[in-house]
């Protein structure tokens with residue numbers, strides 16, 4: 001079986017500093033992987049490189065998506081193929097109504113895949129449905145993308161897009177940060193609703209608590225640009241109890 | 252490669268081929284000899300069968316112009332213009348007198364078709380009935396220097412609205428033209444306006460009688476077609492007491508090698524309780540990737556709120572021209588009159604834009620509002636230059652100004668030059684200005700969601716200018732939105 005996402009011995013530099021020093025990760029369809037690790041260990045860097053953010057230099061290794069060389073693809077091609085990144089810090093786009101943005105993005109992806117564009121009624125119906133599930137009021141969708149959204153609303157808007165685009169791989173970078181308990185539950189329910197045998201998720205988090213809601217199949221500990229330990233969901237509990245110190249030396 | 256760098260590179264690759272509207276129409280033209288002299292002025296006046304007073308007016312302007320020097324205060328650079336090396340008049344040779352579009356040179360019609368203009372025209376001619384209540388547009392097409400087609404005349408006539416080429420108005424409504432021409436922009440106003448007064452070829456004339464709300468939006472599409480032809484449009488719009496009119500001006504020019512001088516003059520007059528809304532989409536040829544060619548656009552646009560409670564509002568989307576020198580202004584003479592200026596100025600490649608507005612508060616409780624959005628890409632320079640003044644008697648004058656600049660790449664420049672002058676202590680002027688670079692993080696967010704780099708730039712820029720786009724009539728806004736994306740694209744198909 002070809003893995004959905006395969007990161008092999010990935011080495012990444014930013015402005016002369018090597019940040020990832022040979023990182024490997026294999027994600028199969030249907031799996032949920034959690035990545036934990038101290039601040040600055042390279043979690044966001046990994047997610048950015050998978051999504052194709054400019055400014056990173058890959059000096060070694062490869063990333064395969066369904067066996068295809070992902071690093072050869074432009075970021076929008078990756079998106080159309082089904083790579084989705086829920087940002088740790090979603091940006092604001094003033095003057096661009098959220099609804100318009102969602103529609104433009106969805107249709108751009110569909111066009112790239114050679115699919116027909118959504119009709120207006122179909123699109124509206126779909127957005128309303130998903131938004132209702134995530135407790136997102138319609139009024140929010142008329143505002144500029146993330147403009148004046150609270151931290152929690154921004155995160156929910158990320159999940160909304162994920163639900164709308166139905167990607168193959170979802171990378172969630174600290175989707176729990178800034179969420180209160182209730183919002184966390186709503187967001188996690190939204191994510192869980194998207195679990196499917198074809199779809200995989202990579203959940204980056206600092207807190208075991210999130211993993212009570214989104215139960216992972218695998219937990220990886222990152223330190224200083226490498227995966228230093230992998231295990232089942234109990235590894236997260238272990239980390240919660242003892243911290244990262246035990247892994248610092250391994251890195 | 253960083254996202255912004257990519258955009259910058261793409262923008263750099265823009266060249267002539269990508270200028271969509273670069274084509275010429277092969278029609279015979281009827282030219283004045285090259286160069287400028289009293290004879291040229293006489294030739295133009297004779298061509299238009301003008302009355303003697305008009306010729307005198309032109310000659311006076313010409314003599315005045317000879318004593319003037321070209322202004323140099325704007326932040327624009329260009330080689331010295333040889334005014335003797337230009338043609339000042341050219342007209343498409345009509346095959347015969349035109350009564351309807353059918354009779355117009357098919358080559359000309361094809362040009363409009365390429366520009367996407369004729370649909371509405373065709374519809375009207377074919378008797379297509381538009382849904383009740385849908386807004387309609389009357390087109391007065393200025394092809395090169397002569398207006399060749401005017402539609403909707405009948406309906407306008409019923410409303411009492413006069414909408415015709417100014418050359419015709421000079422013959423048919425001399426009393427109106429005499430009363431208003433040159434009263435907002437005097438012949439001696441500035442170098443380019445004076446030149447225009449001497450040699451203007453044609454343009455539009457609009458008169459809306461008291462209490463009449465013009466039943467449709469009036470529109471002129473400009474084209475420069477003849478090589479080396481200076482283009483000198485003259486537009487005069489008068490809204491009499493309690494009248495209202497919305498006027499749309501859009502233009503696009505064919506590609507060419509030599510710089511072309513364009514010096515238009517637009518005069519607006521509103522009497523008591525009247526309102527004029529003037530919207531422009533300007534898309535002259537900007538020059539090739541080396542900055543060669545392109546239109547020099549030196550325009551004098553001014554509105555006079557002559558009556559109490561009158562209003563003039565300018566909305567402009569400037570994307571073309573090698574050089575833009577343009578300050579649509581309002582003289583707020585009547586008490587409680589209001590002036591508005593909404594502007595989007597985009598510069599790319601080697602374009603230079605020096606544009607802005609003047610709000611001259613003379614009357615009591617006059618108000619004005621300025622919203623300017625400048626977008627600079629490539630190696631372009633984009634300057635906002637604005638003047639807001641309140642004179643001694645302008646008690647209670649109010650102005651709000653917001654100037655925002657967006658930079659794409661690091662080889663372009665945006666500059667804001669506001670002049671403020673209040674001779675009345677009760678005047679209240681507010682000014683806000685921001686300059687920012689297009690954010691790589693925002694662009695990446697968009698491409699991560701599936702938009703191409705170009706679509707992302709277009710989306711972000713359209714968001715940036717939204718406040719101004721909203722001021723345009725719906726139909727124009729959609730066109731403008733597309734134009735904005737196109738003008739920032741590197742790979743137009």
Ligand SMILES: Nc1ncnc2c1ncn2[C@@H]1O[C@H](COP(=O)(O)OP(=O)(O)OP(=O)(O)O)[C@@H](O)[C@H]1O
Nearest residue numbers: 014015017019037038039040041042043044045046
């Ligand atoms: N553009 C950059 N220039 C220089 N250093 C960078 C840049 N981006 C990231 N780094 C460095 O790379 C390291 C990893 O950063 P990254 O954001 O991937 O960590 P993280 O694991 O996501 O941390 P956190 O848990 O705080 O989100 C950090 O030391 C950071 O300072």
Ligand SMILES: [Mg+2]
Nearest residue numbers: 043044045088
């Ligand atoms: Mg991070």
